Amino acid sequence: MDTYVVTGAFGYSGKYIAMRLLEQGHTVRTLTNSTRRANPFGGRIKALPFRFDDPRALAAALEGAGVLINTYWVRFDHRHFTHSLAVENSLKLFSAAQEAGVGRVVHVSITNPSEDSTLPYFKGKARLERALRESDLPHSILRPAVLFGREDILVNNIAWALRRLPVFGVFGRGDYRIQPIYVDDFAALAVSESRQTGNRIVDAIGPETFTFRGLVEEIGRIIGKTRPIVSVHPAFAHFVASVIGRVVNDVLLTREEIDGLMADLLCTSSQPAGETRLTDWARENAHSLGARYSSELARRRKRLKSYEEL
Numbered sequence: 001m002d003t004y005v006v007t008g009a010f011g012y013s014g015k016y017i018a019m020r021l022l023e024q025g026h027t028v029r030t031l032t033n034s035t036r037r038a039n040p041f042g043g044r045i046k047a048l049p050f051r052f053d054d055p056r057a058l059a060a061a062l063e064g065a066g067v068l069i070n071t072y073w074v075r076f077d078h079r080h081f082t083h084s085l086a087v088e089n090s091l092k093l094f095s096a097a098q099e100a101g102v103g104r105v106v107h108v109s110i111t112n113p114s115e116d117s118t119l120p121y122f123k124g125k126a127r128l129e130r131a132l133r134e135s136d137l138p139h140s141i142l143r144p145a146v147l148f149g150r151e152d153i154l155v156n157n158i159a160w161a162l163r164r165l166p167v168f169g170v171f172g173r174g175d176y177r178i179q180p181i182y183v184d185d186f187a188a189l190a191v192s193e194s195r196q197t198g199n200r201i202v203d204a205i206g207p208e209t210f211t212f213r214g215l216v217e218e219i220g221r222i223i224g225k226t227r228p229i230v231s232v233h234p235a236f237a238h239f240v241a242s243v244i245g246r247v248v249n250d251v252l253l254t255r256e257e258i259d260g261l262m263a264d265l266l267c268t269s270s271q272p273a274g275e276t277r278l279t280d281w282a283r284e285n286a287h288s289l290g291a292r293y294s295s296e297l298a299r300r301r302k303r304l305k306s307y308e309e310l
C-alpha cells in the first residue's frame with residue numbers, strides 16, 4: 001500500500017479524500033495549517049504543519065510519499081492571506097515534492113483557469129498548472145467548478161439566505177451556469193487519478209448543470225422556502241453581500257466570485273466526472289441545508305473546531 005500526503009485532511013475535500021485512502025488501507029499523512037483541528041481520524045493520520053518557510057522541512061514532510069494530493073489554496077484576498085501568497089507557497093510545495101521524489105501529484109485547480117484572466121483566482125490556478133506542466137512531476141490536474149456536501153459553503157449559504165430573507169437577489173440575469181460536484185465523488189476521482197499514469201487534466205463536474213437563478217430556485221423548492229428572485233446590479237449585490245458579511249463576521253461573496261460566475265467560468269462542456277445529483281443530495285439533507293451559516297473566516301480563525309461546526 002502506498003503512502004499518501006494529502007493537504008488539508010482536516011478540512012473539506014481533503015477529509016473525504018483521506019477517508020477513502022484510509023479505507024483502502026493506505027498510509028496517510030497530512031500537511032495542514034490546523035494540526036489540532038477536530039477530525040474523524042483519531043491518530044490514524046499524522047499531521048504536519050505546512051513549512052513554507054523552510055524548503056528542507058517541507059521536503060522532509062513529503063519524504064517517502066508515493067502521491068501528493070494537493071488541495072491547498074485560499075479562496076480570496078484578505079489582510080491575512082492572498083492569492084499571490086498561495087501561488088508562491090504552492091510553487092514551494094511542488095519543488096519540495098520533486099526534491100522528495102514524490103511519484104505523482106494530484107492537484108486541485110478550477111474550471112477554466114487562464115493566465116490572461118483578470119481574476120486572481122483563475123490566473124493563479126493557471127500559473128500553478130503551468131508549473132506542473134513544466135516540472136518533471138507526473139500529475140493529474142482536477143478542475144472542479146464548485147463542490148457540495150455537508151461542509152459546503154456556497155450551496156449551504158444560499159439555503160441559509162433563502163431561509164432568512166424574504167427575497168433573493170441574483171446579480172444580473174442569473175443565467176450564468178454552474179456545475180457542482182459532490183465532494184465524495186470528487187474524492188473518489190482524486191483517488192482514482194492518483195493511480196493513473198502520464199499527465200492528465202480532468203474537469204471535475206457533476207451530472208447537473210444549473211443556471212445560478214435555477215440553482216437558487218431549486219434549493220428554495222427543496223427546503224420549502226421559495227422566494228421571489230430579483231435581478232440586481234452586481235455592484236449592488238456585492239454591497240448587500242458585504243453588509244451581510246459584516247453581520248455574520250465573514251466574507252460572504254467577493255466581487256471576484258461574482259465576476260467569475262457571471263463570466264460563465266464555472267461551466268464546461270465536459271462529460272460529468274461525478275454521478276451524485278445535487279438535487280437528490282439536497283432533498284436528503286433538506287432539514288440541515290442552510291440551517292446554520294457556514295463561515296469561511298471562522299474556519300481560518302478557529303483552528304480547533306471541525307468545519308461542520310463552523
Ligand SMILES: NC(=O)c1ccc[n+]([C@@H]2O[C@H](COP(=O)([O-])OP(=O)(O)OC[C@H]3O[C@@H](n4cnc5c(N)ncnc54)[C@H](OP(=O)(O)O)[C@@H]3O)[C@@H](O)[C@H]2O)c1
Nearest residue numbers: 008011012013032033034071072073074081108145146147
Ligand atoms: N470548495 C469548492 O467549492 C471549490 C470549488 C472549486 C475549486 N476548489 C478547489 O478545491 C481545493 C480544495 O478546496 P476545499 O474547499 O476543500 O478547501 P479547504 O479544505 O477549505 O482548504 C484546503 C487547504 O487549503 C488551506 N487553506 C484554505 N484557506 C486558507 C487560507 N485562507 N490560508 C491558509 N490556508 C488555507 C487549508 O488549511 P488547513 O490546513 O488549515 O485546513 C487546507 O490545507 C482548493 O484548491 C480550491 O481552490 C474548491
